[in-house]
Amino acid sequence: MSTPSPIRRNAPRFGDSARILQQARIAGPMPWVIAIMIALTVMAAAAGLALNNIAGNARDEIAGGITVQIVEGAPVERGRQAERAVSYFSNREDVASVRRVPDEELADLLAPWLGDVGMAEEDGVPIPALVDVRLSGPVTAERLSEMRSELLAQAPAARIDAQASWLGPVFDAVRSLQFLAIGLIVLLALTSAAAVWLAARSALGSNRETIETIHHLGGTDGQIAGIFQRSIAWDAALGGAAGLLLGMAAVFILGQQFAGLESGLVAGGGLGTLDWLAIAAIPVVGIVLAVITARLTVIAALRRMI
């Protein structure tokens, strides 16, 4: 009775799923499925965050900005009205800065489309004079209307527009892309949960006899679900880490390529520290989602036993 037997010194605890269930990894391909889902989620989230940054930066840049065009064919009169417009805005207290865009700068901007427009010449293509104004505070419809009526009295050829209204369609498109990114993330989360659900059910089926035995020996639903939770958490952690690395590598490479475009709008799409932290949290959310899904699946199946 008292003869010591060759027992293992480090016997597993009840919760050691690797010992209780043969398929400790709930299903072979599970980590890979989760890795792919996490990588895609990381890319979708990075795209959504980058678009958010692009929109935010652009919005900050043009907030309070208005553009005044002097649409007058005669260069002398155009110049005269432009000066009056500059003078009008310079005298307002709610204006932060006023700048008449030099004709040379306009010519350079238009050169790729119109060639040498010869703006200084009388026989050149008539191009409106531009005055770039930045108000202190946002551009409201009331302020714009007031300024428009006052300016027209001094510069009848003036057309005044808020810069934000020019970029309205761009913001709409960016917002649509953000919704698309959110939709993709939700779909990927649902697909991941469905994959875990299928894997958990498959594992339940292949380990049914063991589960029944533990059940008959007095194991609680929580103990049995715990075995599956630990297995899926391990799989999700492996897959999540791999997916995060894959996704971040893809985001980094894409970021380098977009940075190379040197476009003003795209340049504002860089990811900040908080963005990277949010992306790094995706695998954690994935693990939690997988564990909750596995628990609910197993508990629901166990409830069918008495």
Added chain:
Amino acid sequence: MSDPESSIVQFANVGLRYGTDREVLSDISFTLYPGSFYFLTGASGAGKTSMLKLLYLAQRPSRGIISMFGEDVITLERKALPSVRRRIGVVFQDFRLVPHLSTFDNVALPLRISGMSEERLQKPVADMLEWVGLDHRSDARPETLSGGEQQRAAIARAVIARPEILVADEPTGNVDPEMAVKLLRLFEALNRLGTTVVVATHDVHLLRKVPDSLIMRLDKGKLSDPTGALRYPPRRDAPQREAPTP
């Protein structure tokens, strides 16, 4: 049913059917008392395994009342059932050893389920393995054990947590006569310690090996009482033999 206070298990007008088939058990009423040794006999298909399933709470009856340890287990909340099951040891006919666990881990399973620490369970499991003669096979997986060794491992697992009721389905079916007697002595020893033992068997020779046992006989899902096991108080002086088939 009489004297429910002192009983450990009571069945009252219990019936069991699977799906819409005819009842495999009909009008089963009996009382088991603490410290008794019962044999459940009957031909193959008589309903012995179904009756044991009801006893170890693997199956709900289609009708009737089952009470165990003073509680109505039919209406008991589901979350309260595991604690009742832990008071019942089960030796399954097909052993049901967990194939991926060693003999030691299989035997330790009920203790781990009940939350015993690794440190505390080492000795009782080692002692139990020695008692059933499997101390030299503690690291072996079930697939490498012989039928008799698997049987003994299953019995060790059933009794390691000192259950109040031990339910065994044909526990000597895969062992030689010598080992069968040894296992019966093990059950008797447990019985002397206060465990109520219910052994289902179709081996009539086995019944004579335990002189103080009471016999319940199942025939086509109906229970008969050849030794007065179902009376209160049970007739301990009843002749130790199987009742003739009606």
